[in-house]
Amino acid sequence: NAAATLEHCEQWMERLGWLANLDHAADGTTGIERPGWSFSDSEVYKLIEAMSWEFGRSGDPAIDAAIRRLTARVGRAQDSDGYLNTYYGHPQRPPRYSDLETGHELYCAGHLLQAAVARLRTAGPDELVEIARRAADHVCDMFGPDGLQGIGGHPEIELGLVEFGRAVDESRYVEQARLFLDRRGHGRLGEIPFGPAYFQDDVPIRDAATWRGHAVRALYLSAAAVDVATEYDDVDLLAAVQRQWTASVARRTYITGGMGSRHQDESFGEDWELPADRAYCETCAGVASIMVSWRLYLATGDVRYADLIERTSFNIVATSPRSDGRAFFYANPLHQRVAGNAPDEDTVSPRAASSTRAPWFDVSCCPTNVARTLASWHTYAASVGERELTLLQYGSARVETTLGDGRAIGVTVDTTYPRGGTVTVSLDDPPAGALALRLRVPSWADGAVLDEGGRRRAVEPGLAVVDREFTPGEEIRLHLPMSPRFTWPDPRIDAVRGCVAVERGPLVYCLESIDLPDGVELDGIAVDPASQPVLRDHDRVEVQGRVLASGSGDANGDAPWPYQALAGSPDGASAIPLLLHPYHQWAERGPTAMRVWLPTPQPTTPR
Amino acid sequence: NAAATLEHCEQWMERLGWLANLDHAADGTTGIERPGWSFSDSEVYKLIEAMSWEFGRSGDPAIDAAIRRLTARVGRAQDSDGYLNTYYGHPQRPPRYSDLETGHELYCAGHLLQAAVARLRTAGPDELVEIARRAADHVCDMFGPDGLQGIGGHPEIELGLVEFGRAVDESRYVEQARLFLDRRGHGRLGEIPFGPAYFQDDVPIRDAATWRGHAVRALYLSAAAVDVATEYDDVDLLAAVQRQWTASVARRTYITGGMGSRHQDESFGEDWELPADRAYCETCAGVASIMVSWRLYLATGDVRYADLIERTSFNIVATSPRSDGRAFFYANPLHQRVAGNAPDEDTVSPRAASSTRAPWFDVSCCPTNVARTLASWHTYAASVGERELTLLQYGSARVETTLGDGRAIGVTVDTTYPRGGTVTVSLDDPPAGALALRLRVPSWADGAVLDEGGRRRAVEPGLAVVDREFTPGEEIRLHLPMSPRFTWPDPRIDAVRGCVAVERGPLVYCLESIDLPDGVELDGIAVDPASQPVLRDHDRVEVQGRVLASGSGDANGDAPWPYQALAGSPDGASAIPLLLHPYHQWAERGPTAMRVWLPTPQPTTPR
Structure with missing residues (x-):
């Protein structure tokens, strides 16, 4: 499935000339006309990120070859000072950083950095990581404390910088991410018709009560903020994002986990403004919501964040791709009044126009975002602590990892969830001594029971914990109530x-x-x-x-x-x-x- | 009140340079930069139309002078071949008719013609009428049967042509209006992201089941269609608009009479898509709805059209202007979730941004549209037939008119309606012989009674008719139930x-x-x-x-x-x-x- 989608995305980007934009930038053959929006480079990077996670999962050499092929084209397009963007700063193109509000240069750079992080984590350092390092250095040189005092209209550079800085252990990048965060919310960006809340430049993130404005922008920004808070042990910043999550989940979130009520500016609406028919619920906002919740879970250990990840995964991210992986929903309304018509399989669709999934979009952020999320979805399934293994999302899988205290552990999970409600965990290779095996009990699972140690007991929503020594081969069973x-x-x-x-x-x-x-x-x-x-x-x-x-x-x-x-x-x-x-x-x-x-x-x- | 608004509109247009655009076109001093949207000329024409109706009502010589002053500036901007637009076809400006989809040239011409009709009907032929005649000739020369086969993206020229053609008795203009109508609905306009339904180019008006797409566009088009149907006795075309009115009123209209459910493309939504909080209900759509309903009433005599006029007048058109006439609602939602902030009294507002009335808008169609509607509102109050006088809207007024059979009649209406429910009609000057005095009983008025000829009788919603000879000075009283x-x-x-x-x-x-x-x-x-x-x-x-x-x-x-x-x-x-x-x-x-x-x-x- 991910294989179908990855190939599908690469083919469309080649066909539309978004990949050739890289070659034109490299060869100095850019012109007044250029296919794709100013953010089309970011689709290439999200595709490389998706491929990298997929390679990490499968080790398929064909995917590795595709990554190297794309990386080479990206590398040729990079300027000698590290600047890398095919829309700006080339012959007959607008100058660099001439439109921070809507230009998406820093946004593209952020996605390049995230792609490099995925590559680094699944294949080790390579040319892509070096390209990313030069790009990150360029951004820090340009926008550092003594540089341009600007920020990007669409948050993402913050996330790329803090993730990449952590991955390559370079505090300068993390510091630049913090700088961008702190600069935001003071009306630094120019006026746009939707107002400064559209790109969260109305209120500093530390002071905001709730998410507002463009949903993907708000969520990418918050994801970065959690990472920065973690890096600096900044409890106020973490608390601010937690507060915004709580307020937005209570009043600005659909039952599907979808976020973003308005088509016009792709924004969160007001509290309780949750129309079913005109629900925007952009697929990318679902992806971004998972990114925020995952980081909040890691920072706090609160499983209610994993609850929302599950809900959003099954009802937004899983809804977008067609079963064959070659068409996607951009918006995910909860009510379709008229059946409408299927889009042409061979045509680019407006972002939210058709009533069935479309193969590609004019603004095509969602397919590659789905691809990178599905390819890395397993990374959200479990976490380890000093002496705990926590299973957060359920699917048949083999989990081999190392606890914080250095002990290796291997368990096998067997389940048909969410079709069936029974999750069997076989402790094939338990470590010596006691450990805490923790299983998430979803918030809706009133009446769940756990079979372990020869007895059955009721478990409440939250975490079901078995803290003891385990016998090799021992099985533990969680039964979740699956009645409609x-x-x-x-x-x-x-x-x-x-x-x-x-x-x-x-x-x-x-x-x-x-x-x-x-x-x-x-x-x-x-x-x-x-x-x-x-x-x-x-x-x-x-x-x-x-x-x-x-x-x-x-x-x-x-x-x-x-x-x-x-x-x-x-x-x-x-x-x-x-x-x-x-x-x-x-x-x-x-x-x-x-x-x-x-x-x-x-x-x-x-x- | 109208006086405050008229002055207010002229001042803003002068201040923003929309009036000076006329002078630049006349003097050949146009440039790459030009204040206002491509349709800003139309605001000048709507203001002249409003002033003309107001002059007809009050005879105020100051208003007459203002009309003459504006007319002179308009006349100077007209090209020798009759073309008149300050945005296109001048030095450093885009060429004429280079963007029929969104360019609004024909739209502006239509409003010029409507202004001339108002002037003609309230002051007789003058320079404005001659300007309009040259502009109409130019449009017919350019877009006639052997000319450009295009149509305007925003209907209005059709309305202007048929009204002006009728007013000056020139069938060529009426015929051109019919030609524009028949050309529409065949996908002749170029592709736009909102699709061809946005400007009603998806289905011919004769075939459409309901109103759809941009509300003001749909309604202006239908108003013109009723006029054309009347001119040609085209029963199919009239029936088509009646059918669309019925379907849209049953399923796509707010309780306020407001039309247009979506902000994004200012469109009617689907059937039953009537959100209260995001109701767009553009003031101009209310104005346009009244225009359609009035023409349908005149064409059919069915008072349900007058019912909707009343509802829309009291709840949309009356809602838009602030009580001082110097600020306006552009959108008229039925639910405001947060109080928000008042707009700056000295700043141009985005069209639907603020939570209270704004003095002027970036796209400022509504203030002048309200002005021309309030200035001509009395024309919707009564109609005459061969031997009938029908009172459709109630307010204290003196009505002097001539019946179709040539008899003069004068009545005085005295009422505090809608504060009170009693409408007293004094037949000060009844004609000799019998006539039918008809009073509209609104559809909500269950339990209305009529006092006439010394007795009281119940009257049903529809028309209360008194058909007989009247005594001079005789009073008739309609009592409408005004309990909440x-x-x-x-x-x-x-x-x-x-x-x-x-x-x-x-x-x-x-x-x-x-x-x-x-x-x-x-x-x-x-x-x-x-x-x-x-x-x-x-x-x-x-x-x-x-x-x-x-x-x-x-x-x-x-x-x-x-x-x-x-x-x-x-x-x-x-x-x-x-x-x-x-x-x-x-x-x-x-x-x-x-x-x-x-x-x-x-x-x-x-x-």
Whole structure:
């Protein structure tokens, strides 16, 4: 799958000339016209990052060769002073750093550094790392304490610098990341129509109460801030990001884990502004949310961050790619009113235009972001402490690692999760002496039980801990309750008042119009909240519904004016069973109307 | 009031250089830089149109002088072949008709023609009419059957041509309007990111089922189509617009009469996509909706069109201007989540940025559109037929007109409507013989009664007709029920499910946070739907509410995750009376959170 996506991304970037931009910069053949946006270089770097993680996982020499091939083209495009960007600073191109607000030069550099970190961690130092070092030095030279006092309109350089600085043990890069963070929030960037909150230049990150503005920007910035806080043991900065996470998760996050309510500026909306139909929930914001939560987990050990990672992984990151890995959702709405049309498989799509997954986008940040996340997803599955092994995400896997105290440990995890709720951990190679084996119990898992040491015990959401010596080959089993369930929204979320969602384990479900009988329209359906959702075959869930209105298909029954003195839904004469699929599978069977939040019948006029 | 606004608009356009653009075009001193968007000329024309209607109403010689002054500057900017636009076709400016998709040249010409019609009807032929004639001839020469086969990206030239053609009795202009209409809907305009529906080039107007795309564009186009249908007795074209009106009013219109659900492309959304908080409801779309409904009323005699005119006038057009006439709402949302800040009185605002009315906008179509609508509002109040006088909108006024059969009639209307519900019509100068006096009974007016001829009778929504001879001085009284009432949305309008609105007569009401006691937040309020709204002094309405949640002000009580296994609203311990104001007065007392749709308590978990 990752293989299909990686090849797919490289082919599209070659076809559109985004890779050739590197050659033009190298050969001095740039011109007034140039394919791709100013940030198209970053897609190349995200692809190299994805390939690097994939190579680390599989060791496939073909992927290694692809990385070397791309690295060579990137290296040729670098200027002698370390500057590396194909949009600016070349013949007939705008000058370097002439548009910090929207130019994305520092953003591209940040992605180059992240790619180099992935390469370093999976293959060791090579030419890409040297390119990144020269680029990082250039940025520090230009934007250091005595240099330009600017920041980049789209945060990312901060993340690249702190990660790369840590990876190559160069404090100058980490310091530059801190400098960029501290410069932000003072209105240093020029005016744009969306205002300074769009790029988080309205309030310093240390003072902000919540995430706001462009979602990906806000989240990349926060991810970098956690890393910087960790490097400097900066408890105030860490607390600020924790506070923003808490406030935003409580009031500005969709049930899917999706973030970003507005199309217009791809931004978080206000508190409780969570429309289902116009939910933007950019795939990249899901990726970025996982990046922030992972860093917060590592900094604090609080598993609620891993809960959100799980939710976002299964319902946003897994939703974006089509099952064949060659088409993607850019936006992830929770309600599709009209089935629409599938995009042309051979055409570049506007970012949020089509009702099914598209092969490539005009702004195509999501495919490569999905690719790098899926290729590195295993890195979020477990963590080790001094004498603890913590399993955070569940899938069949072999985990071999070393505890903080130096003891080696090997365990095998066997599970069909999230299809099934049983997770079996075989301690094939436990170390001598006691250790704490910790298993995350998701926040929704009321009624989970743990089989260990010959007995069964109830475990609460949080961490199930077994702290003792283990016998080689011993098995521990966590049973998570996987019955489908109804979930209700906070009464302050206006957009889904009077609605209920269906969840099963970490999966959010949805109702698609292609599963409705002929003549029944999605917007005329209500669900009976007193019924019980039931699991059917192929992971589908059945709930009992009612047909309340004729639906959009037939306007003849419409009132001429939709606001009347009579309240509520008409009594549904016809009961109807409704079959729901996991949300991440939606539109896999072609264009369809869809909704996650299902209306419940409203009371009729009380007078 | 209109006087304040007219002066205000002229001052801003002078200050920003939009008027000086005319002088530069005349003097050949245009340059690469030019203040204002490509459509800023249209604001000058809309101002002249507003001044013309105002002069017709008041006869104020100062306004006449202002019109002449502006007309002279416009005339000097016209090229010898009739072309008139300050953005294109001058030294260092882009060539004429080089961007039909977004260039707005034909749009500006259309507004010039509408201004000339207003001048012609209120002052007779003058220099402005001659300018308009030369401009219309130029458009017909350029875009006639054998000319450029293009259309304008923003409909308006069609409306200008058919109105002006009718006013000066020149069929060539009407024919050109029909040509533009028939050319549209075949994908003739170039690709834009929002797709061809944005400017209604996706489907021919004769075939379209509903309004879609950019709301103002869709409505200007339909207004022109009704005029063209009337000129050619084209029943199919008229039926098409009627069908689109019916479908859009049933499924794509806010309770305020507002149209346009999306900020991003200022468009109608899908059916039932009517978010309260992100409602765009552009003031100009309200103006345009009135233009369409008025033409449909004249073409069909159906008073439901006058119903929508009333609703839109009181709740959109009256909402936009501040009471002093010097600041305006561009967008008219039905829910303001945060109070926000008032805009600087001396600065140009982005179109939908501030939470109170702004003095002027970057794209400033709304102030002049409000001005021309308020200045001509009396023209929507009454109509005459062969032997009928129909009163459509109610306000104290003297109506003197001539019936179709040539008889003169004079009546005096006395009312405090919509404060009070009694409309007294005095037949001071009835003609000899019988006539039909018809009074519109609004669709909401269940229980209206009519006093006439010494007796009282119930009248149904629609038309109350008195068809007989009248005695000079005789009075007829219509009593409309003005008690406040609850109104419920169609269950398919997801955004306001479980909510109720308060209306009184044609007025929609709203709750503002500045009227809540300290510590009570707007988003923690619900209303008791079993209670009865009661009229209080100063047109305010009291309803009984409950405090359900702590509100946004205090996040400490928030669940860490807002989606839970427990349903519904907590029982409200504290009952609270809520005082509502008419929506059109909202934010007159400063920045405030606000909502039209009030949540009702939701049932708790049924299990």
